[in-house]
Amino acid sequence: MFSVDICNNGLEAYITLHFLPDEYKDNPEELIKAIKSALKEANVNYGIIEEVLHSELPLNTPILIAKGKPPVHGTDSVVKMYQVPEPKPCIVDNGRVNYYDLNLIHHVKTGDWLGERIDPTPGTPGIDIHGNEIKPDEGILYPLIFDQHSVTQVRLEGKDVLYSLKNGAVHYVGDTIAVYDVLEIKGDVNFNTGNIDFDGYVNIKGTVEDNFIVKATKDVEISGVYGIGGVNLIESTEGSIYIRGGVAGKNKAKIKCKGNLYAKFIADAEVICEGSVYVGFYIR
Secondary structure (H helix, E strand, C coil): CEEEEEECCCCEEEEEECCCCHHHHCCHHHHHHHHHHHHHHCCCCCCECHHHHCCCCCECCCEEEEECECCECCCCCEEEECCCCCCCCEEEECCCCEEEECCCCCEECCCCEEEEEECCCCCECEECCCCCEECCCCCCCCCCCECCCCEEEEEECCEEEEEECCCEEEEEECCEEEEECEEEECCCECCCCCCEEECCEEEECCCECCCCEEEECCCEEECCCCCECCCCEEEECCCCEEECCCEEEEEEEEEEECCCEEECCEEEEEEEECCCEEECCCEC
């Protein structure tokens, strides 16, 4: 008389009434008992839809009679990190003066936010029509990759947060975030400072006077509006160089970098660059 079909990995049961004996036509309560008996024989004991039992059952038509509770799968952890944009030269024309500006070094201070990871959720179990628990998929815990000498991880409510351990410049080595030392020269490189040879980033607010040397392992930024002239050497062994005011090299300046070189103009200088050279106006 009845057939019970289990579908959707035990989350749904359908009943089909193939024929209706005379004794059930005028006795709906007995029909309901017969349906429940058929469900019990099929081990369907959870999620039975009572209103279906009290409604008219068409012949030879599968009808959803029981529905389980699907599990709610966990959500993966959410990772947000400090963004270091790719340096891109930008020329802005205000009708009178062209500016060629670039922020190459990204400064942070001790305690500044560098990233965070919100915890994954475990999910909520479900129940199939047989009454069995269905375990949910737990969310994935993605790693936080950072340099433990310059970045610290702090546990807060529901998340792990990365903070800088020192003043410096943010830099990624592959997927690892780190903070490197920055040497900041507020004026010019001259007889007051001597030549510069620094393991890290160098940020010079003024210029580099003729015959002086500036060497750094990371990026070098010379932001004075007048640029540089006949310097001996400006070199970055691992990074890029930005010279806001351009290079008037006097046939003796040498610029050398592993990454890219950004300048307003370059004249009468030797350039050795393993990356790309971006120039705002001209190379001569």
